[in-house]
Amino acid sequence: MIDDKRMKEDRFERRPSEVSLTEASLLEVKNLKTYFPISSGLFSKVKGYVKAVDDVSFSIQRGTTMGLVGESGCGKTTIGKTILRLTEITSGSVTFDGIDIHALDRRALRALRPRIQIIFQDPYSSLSPRMPVGEIIGEAVREKRLVAPEKFDDYITGIMKDCGLQEYHKDRYPHEFSGGQRQRICIARALALNPEFIVCDEPVSALDVSIQAQIINLLKALQAKYGLTYLFISHDLSVVEHISDTVGVMYLGNLVEYADKASIFDNPLHPYTMALFSAIPVPDPDVKTNRIILEGSIPSPANPPEGCKFHTRCSYCMEICKLEVPQMQTIGAGHQVACHLYKDGRRIG
């Protein structure tokens, strides 16, 4: 009880709106489309659109981690940025805790910002090189007066300890830290605002293997401690498998498959998911996987193929795939897939 009281003082007061009305899902993304105009010429005439995210829907439950996998250029980073409204939406909606993020005015958005945070891939460019670490972590906390000034130092120290940083690191500058420590600083910066939801945009891709494990463990520990909800974006399937509760697979701006971890890894339904999973090299020389080698490379998102976007590389390609965009359908218990191979909850052909 004392702890509760103290927490209330140390951290900021919660607004009533934060009390979740739909306890089940903290974040809901509905028919999200983010297009980037391709303009050319002197008068910026729009020639076309890069459909970075094209009609994606999913929801994340409080306290869980959703993994988002896909190859480069599939739009997973854009989803992350669109959820934070760092990128404007083209259509659809992002609802966080009952609030439509893209309908907020600027003031309301700024007030909401601390509740959703982001961690980037590159720990080198994501820290301002001319600010000491303590300032990087505490800057927004101070500006938003999330904690009382007299408790500020202790608060920041506490956050830093939580992230495996020492108090004396406060006065140091980012360039003095290794990649792993920088990523800890990024996590501390996000954590200091007492967020409920963190978008982790490839947080371990730039790190060495032994450091990756440290960061993954840290993220999991923090989730357990603070009840955080993660959207974990990565191209590294093993990491996603380790950390996620649910996994979405993206291909060229579309979510092609979405299910909980166990069912998607044990029983991938979409041909792309299958190929992707089989492509993971297994660190065991004796295991010879039955690898599905995809031909060709990802088409340009500015000029995606008609119909199912994957049909150009799909070994199960049918006539219908070239003509019709497959819709998300649920197979079994909450296992969603967008593929013409499945109809009425079972595989055809």
Next chain:
Amino acid sequence: MMDREESIQIKDRPHKNLHEDKPPEEHVSRSSALSDEQRLKVLSPGMLVIKRFLRNRLAIIGLIIIAFMFVFSFIGGLVSPYDESQVFKYIGTMSKEYASVTYNEEYRYVMADGRDYNAAAHAKFILARNTGKTTFTHQDTEYVIVEEGDAFYRIVSSQPIADITSFRGIVAINALDGEALTESLRASATEAILSGATQFTSEGVLYTVTQNGREYVLGRTGDAAIESKNILEPAVAGTTIGYSFAYEAEKAVRAENVSSFTVDGQTFEIEEEENLSVIYAVTDGGKTPYAIFSRMAIQPISQDVFLSLAFKKQLIESVAAGEAGFVQADQAGAEIEYSLSRLNNVYTVKSDTLTHLISIHEQPSWTHWLGTDKHGMDVMTRLMYGGRISLTIGFIVVLLESAIGVILGGLAGYFGKWVDMLIMRIVDVFNCIPFLPLLIILGSIMDTLEIDPQLRIYYLMFILGIMSWPGIARMVRGQILSLREQEFMIAAEATGLSVGRRIFKHLVPNVVPQLIVFATMGLGSVILYESTLSFLGLGVKFPLASWGNIISGVTTAYEMTNFWFVWIPAGMLILLTVLGFNFVGDGLRDAFDPKMKR
């Protein structure tokens, strides 16, 4: 209701005791011998930059040069005993023309009292003498040339005193009004008419007879002037020489063995020398110099100088001896050295006179370390003040251009879209303006308007600032465009920081290094530009000093080779300052460059 839910929710969430909980990761940064913070030095980025900068020898040299320039210009000006435009003068001896001497080869005349024998008459005399005539007419008056000696003529004119009618030997003399003719005169006149003579002398007076048909006019002659090549001058100032004295003196000097003569009861004595005779007035007590008689024309250059007898004597002696100079005491008794030079027949006497002189192009000395310029101002002091102006202009212009550049470049970079488009087109336009011709025109307009030099400096700063901001704006825009895409800027946005804080705490500190480097490099070029303009006479104007216009004071090859101390130091200062700023700029760039990071 809400409260209850909230408390439930908080209870549900894990405890967040930050102080008692063990951190999830214990193993970071143990003080092991292998952890990098134990073996590697860590500094803040600013300190790192300073450290790297201080290790750069060239940059330190540049810094020392700049520091020296500042001390030289701003403190030097205070220490220097002279003012910026203090003109140095000295009381110096100057070899001035004092007098001239020529052998007189021309006739000079002395006019008799009450006669109007003027220069025109003199010219007619010369004409008549050259054609061998004995008479000439000037203004209805007939003059008769009476030769008294070699190149010594008395000019005589006659006045009618009677009409004479001669008829078959009968001579009738009718005296004109107011004239009384003596019998002897009448007899002489009759005799002359009968004999047909035109001149006769009666009682020592020369008379003329002029025939006019049967009528004759008897004229009595009187001296009009004497024409001589000798010059008679008063020996003492204030004396005027009368006609009778001149005539007598001339005659006496010419005559052999005559050593004295008397005029109007005054006895004069002649002391004859080869080229110069001195005539003394003899009085009871002795004799005083009265006049000088010579064939030489001695004239002072200045009209208010009276040449003393002794001087003249000495001068003529020296001329005769062909000496190059002589020493003569002046009235105060001080010995003055005179030099004598000859051009054709004219000897010029020069004396070293004391005058107030401007010390122009004085060679370096202990009083003027770098000499003086063509205006007689101390070059060293002017360099100090010039440095002040050059550096001040440099800094203010760079501040101005940085301010404009950062604001416009920042706006363009941060807001992008049409703001960026507009500002960048303005930059393009500015880059198209040919600034040197424009400055030349503006310079001449300011010349015409006779703008105060002090005010002109402000205009100059303004113009230079206006013309050089586009470079900085472009640089700042580029920096901001690239920084805006950096993930730390996106992270700052994600944390919900205000726009102002994002700009001033995140963006600006990262643009500043580039800006400092750019501005430092810019300082050098602004100083160079200012010097160029001042050199061309468009920038800082005399009497204000600037390094550029100090150099422009020396223009010809002669001046350049002889008065090196005027332009070489100024040139060196410009060179060193620009070099210094460039060294420092390079050093800063290297220090800021993340590639240097180890």
Next chain:
Amino acid sequence: MEQKKGLIQKWFGRKNGRGSAKSVNYMSAKEIRQISRENRRITDEFERVRNRENVPESEYTAVMKDPGNILEIEDLNTWFFTDIGTVKAVDGVTFSVPRGKTVGVVGESGCGKSVTALSIMQLVQRPQGQVVKGELRFATDDLTIDLVRIPTEKMQKIRGNEISMIFQEPMTSLNPVFKVGMQIDEVIALHNEGMKSEEVKARTIEMIKLVGIANAEGVYDMYPHELSGGMRQRAMIAMALACTPKLIIADEPTTALDVTIQAQIMDLLRQLKERINSSIMLITHDLGVIAEMADYVVVMYAGRIVEQGTAAEVFHHPSHPYTVGLMASRPSRIRSAEQLYSIPGSVPNPIDMPNYCYFRDRCNRAFEACNGDYPPTFSISGTHSAACYHYSAVSEVGK
């Protein structure tokens, strides 16, 4: 007032004991100048030896210890003489690449695996970087050469012809202003003097086809930016294979690529190796890639080899605690655990390393012996060895 005090503290760096740490680590300008002067002296000496003319052939010929090897690296030391000290990027590395086999070099960033490759190619950034000691014996058709001592102009013939390299980032390795075909042409023409230009082009197109690009003629006329990442890497491989080298050094060839493309490239490399029968030295940090590709595995840590052996040995019986930790820290479906095993701390900075096991401070199996000198390499089996005192009982090789 309080603020001011804080400021003063900050200024003098005394806060939280940071000041003392700082003073210990402070390096004066004088010290640094001294170091750089010393470095200059050393590197100048190396450069002088390197830049001699008419080096007799006997100086750079060597004898292979095992004729079955294409490359033997013995006690290779590549050091970088930097202003803050000597970085021993590669510190006594010994291993060999057998003919027709793939040797995988695995390690984290900064462990010296790329520098080893660059040393073989004589591409270490000179003059700071120098191969200080050791031999790199490479068997060409007629004689065995020591790549450390071979003069640069002779090395030019070997580079590309005998040994070629595939880099991590295909975009920066290809010149963006030349067409892909022309760049491959250039390599072929350079190493096959007197070849007609049509022949060169034919060979280039053949090579492009070989790396699995269907539209070979089209790609021949394309610029690098027109190709996707995977295609670029294929073009790079085509360029590397253009002169049928005996040894291909692949430095993280798939790291920049997506998983599906990585699978393609790995598949391609495997096929090609069989077809052209050359050896591959594969450098990567990805244990999965190594496991799939390599016959022999070399694990490097902080400039030294900590373990080497056949792929089966290293993956099934990892011996060095670092290798064990590295494998355990990868999330795997086989070991589904709530918490991943993680090696504590971070990779040490390779300047002025102390003389004890570099992994000691991060090791969970450290014991008294570890406080001694850096452990020598202990042989576990005929091909398997590890530099760890835990195996001192087994047997000692080398030192």
